Amino acid sequence: MMTTATEGRPKSKFNALTIVYSGMFAALMMIGANITSFVPFLVIGGVPITLQAFFAVLSGLLLGSRIGALSITVYMLVGLAGAPVFAKFQGGFGQILSPTFGFVVAFILTAYVAGKFVERKNTLPTYIIAALVATAINYLVGTNWMYLAYKFWAVAPEIFTYKIAWLWMVPPLPKDIILAVLAGIFAFRISKHLKVRRTF
Template sequence: MKKQFKAIDITLVGMFVALMTIGANITSIAPFMVVGGVPITLQTFFAVLAGAVLGSRLGSVAMTVYALVGLVGVPVFARFGGGFSSIISPTFGFILSFILTAYVTGKIIEKNNKLPIYVVAALIGLVINYVVGTNWMYFAYKFWAAAPEGFTYQMAWLWMVVPLPKDIILAVLAGIFAYRFDKSVLSKNQFRHLKKAA
């Protein structure tokens, strides 16, 4: 029997779509936060947080809805991008990776909800984000996008060195925050079984 979405599920999905939109467009107030065509955003933080807080199912649903909302034309992607043409963007792989990032992060925590596991799950989610996103970017530049002069696979990964320290720190913070949120808010009210129900 398929599990039905409750009003709180829809609300939380909408909240994380909004958070992803905000995180994606932080460069609108700090345009210098773009390296090699890759915006340095807070999307990875919120994708990890979605999985850690909402669980694998609802977290991945939230990220899927975010991707679909952008693809139908709502300007929720980085630099207020949107539309189906975004699928050929060199950075679209990162958007796809958010779905898997949230799912895997949530799935790991569902098996063991100790603080170290939250942090490890968040870091594994970050690795997934980087591996999927960077490889998509490389193949995009090689096969259908205009690659910068002298572009190589190594260069693609060198670009990712810039946001990496920030993303590692934020992933750890996401894990800690999600753990504390679970032990305080989720354990004391009607949301106690949120992730299990999802």
């Protein structure tokens, strides 16, 4: 009896659908970073209110910890390679010295943590808690990176302090909390219809 060439081979962890979803979320991060170009009123006090945190959380909830983090890593690498995908259409390896680059790095951890939560328990409260915890981690890592950047290699205002660094995060905080809850609800509902493997 003849067998096909693929019989007996282990299935790849990265199927075509996973690759499509990963590319989609990398693209959504690019759009979310520059949403203020299309909706100018989302700039408060000169600070652009982006949707990157929302999409980073959503990628982890829907794609799982590893694939979600991979999607955001792809986004970061594309930006460092020179594509204008970061906030204000910026890009290039020099962005690594930007005080706000810590948030980009934190998005990877955000997706990973969100994914880890829902991989262990698949309930609506878990999805919402995962989104809120991941958002908190994003703020913690990003804000501390920004503070250290202004203290050691970036030009900061003379009155700049650790407290001021956190006060700068107040304007986008309510938006990100609301979006985190919505991401949890949306991901819980849509995960039942998407054939996404979270156990990679």
